[in-house]
Amino acid sequence: MDFLNTFLNLMVPPASLVMLAFAWPALCFINSCEWLYNSLYGEDMEEKVVIITGASSGIGEQIAYEYAKRRANLVLVARRDHRLRGISENASHMGARHVIVIAADVVKEEECRRFVNETINVFGRVDHLVNTASLGHTFYFEEVMDTSVFPHLMDINFWGNVYPTLVTLPYLHESNGRIVVNASVENWLPLPRMSLYSAAKAALLNFYDTLRFELSDDVGITIATHGWVGSEMTRGKFMLEEGAEMQWKEERDVHVTGGPVEDFARLIVAGACRGDAYVKFPNWYDIFLLYRVFVPNVLNWTFRLLISTHGKRRTSLVDTGRPLFLEGTGRPLLEGTPPRKLIVSPTTAFSAQISPHHQ
Numbered sequence: 001m002d003f004l005n006t007f008l009n010l011m012v013p014p015a016s017l018v019m020l021a022f023a024w025p026a027l028c029f030i031n032s033c034e035w036l037y038n039s040l041y042g043e044d045m046e047e048k049v050v051i052i053t054g055a056s057s058g059i060g061e062q063i064a065y066e067y068a069k070r071r072a073n074l075v076l077v078a079r080r081d082h083r084l085r086g087i088s089e090n091a092s093h094m095g096a097r098h099v100i101v102i103a104a105d106v107v108k109e110e111e112c113r114r115f116v117n118e119t120i121n122v123f124g125r126v127d128h129l130v131n132t133a134s135l136g137h138t139f140y141f142e143e144v145m146d147t148s149v150f151p152h153l154m155d156i157n158f159w160g161n162v163y164p165t166l167v168t169l170p171y172l173h174e175s176n177g178r179i180v181v182n183a184s185v186e187n188w189l190p191l192p193r194m195s196l197y198s199a200a201k202a203a204l205l206n207f208y209d210t211l212r213f214e215l216s217d218d219v220g221i222t223i224a225t226h227g228w229v230g231s232e233m234t235r236g237k238f239m240l241e242e243g244a245e246m247q248w249k250e251e252r253d254v255h256v257t258g259g260p261v262e263d264f265a266r267l268i269v270a271g272a273c274r275g276d277a278y279v280k281f282p283n284w285y286d287i288f289l290l291y292r293v294f295v296p297n298v299l300n301w302t303f304r305l306l307i308s309t310h311g312k313r314r315t316s317l318v319d320t321g322r323p324l325f326l327e328g329t330g331r332p333l334l335e336g337t338p339p340r341k342l343i344v345s346p347t348t349a350f351s352a353q354i355s356p357h358h359q
Contacts, residue, residue, distance in 0.1 A: 038274035054133035056083040062265035068096035106160040112349035128178040134161040157200035178220040224279040
C-alpha cells in the first residue's frame with residue numbers, strides 16, 4: 001500500500017496537469033457557450049423578491065442598486081435602519097418596484113425569522129437571498145490580548161450567513177430560488193493579518209459547497225469570491241460611532257487600493273441571474289490555487305518576501321493591549337479611550353482588505 005501511494009504521489013499530479021492542459025481549450029469553449037446561453041436566457045428579476053442582508057453599506061448597498069435596475073422587489077436588512085432608508089430611496093429611483101427596510105441583527109436566529117416572516121407577509125415569497133454581512137480585521141493574531149473581538153468576527157462572517165439561510169430555505173424551495181454568498185479569496189489563500197477572517201470564510205465556503213449537494217437543483221447557490229475590492233474603508237468613510245461598522249481609529253483614514261465595489265456587485269447579480277455557481281473578481285487569483293496545491297513553498301516564500309521588504313511590522317495596535325501615540329507628540333491616539341476600545345455593529349462591514357504596500 002505504501003508503494004502504491006508513493007507511485008500515485010509521483011504520477012497523478014503531473015499527469016493531471018497534462019490532461020488539464022489538453023482539455024483546457026474544450027472546457028473554455030463549453031463554458032463560453034454555457035455563459036452565452038445563460039446570459040441570453042437568464043432569470044428575469046422583475047417583480048421577484050430579493051432579501052439582502054448587510055445592505056446598509058459597501059457591497060450590500062451596491063447589490064441592492066443592481067437588483068433595483070432589474071426592477072425587483074427589495075427587502076433591505078441591517079442594523080442601521082436610518083442608513084437603509086436613504087438606500088431605499090435610491091433603489092426606488094433606480095427602478096425597484098417596492099422596497100421595504102427591516103432593522104435586524106443577522107447573528108440572531110429569532111431576528112432572522114422575524115425579517116423573513118415580514119417579507120412573506122408583504123410579498124408572499126422569496127426568490128433570492130443575498131448574504132453580504134461580513135467583517136474583516138487587520139491585526140496579527142499573536143498581538144491580540146483582548147479576545148472579545150473573536151466571537152464577533154466568527155458570528156458575523158459565519159453565523160450571520162447560516163441563520164438567514166436556514167430560515168429562508170423553505171420559501172426558496174417553493175420558488176426554486178437562489179442563495180448568493182459574499183465570500184473572499186482568503187478562504188483558501190492565506191494572507192497575513194487575516195487569520196480569523198480567513199478561517200471564517202473557509203468555513204463558509206465549505207458550508208455552502210456541501211449545502212449545494214444537499215439541495216440538488218431545488219435551490220441554486222452562487223458563491224462570490226473577491227480579492228482586494230474597494231469598500232467604504234478605501235474611501236475613508238469609516239467612523240467610530242454607534243451603529244457603524246467596526247474600524248480601528250488609527251486606520252479609519254487609510255486609503256486602500258482595490259477594485260471598485262460597484263463592478264463586483266454588478267458581476268455578482270449578473271452571475272446570480274445566469275445561475276452561475278461561482279463568481280470571481282478578479283479571475284487571475286485562481287492561479288494562486290495551483291501554486292498552493294502543487295508548489296506551496298513558492299507561495300510561502302512570496303508572502304515572506306512581501307512582508308520582509310516592508311521592514312518594521314505595522315499593524316493595528318488597538319485590541320493588542322499596547323498604547324497608541326501620535327507621531328512626534330507623545331499623546332495617546334485614542335484620547336479618553338481605553339486602548340482596547342472596540343465598537344462593533346455585527347452586520348454590514350465589508351471586509352477591510354489591505355493591499356501589500358499597506359501591510
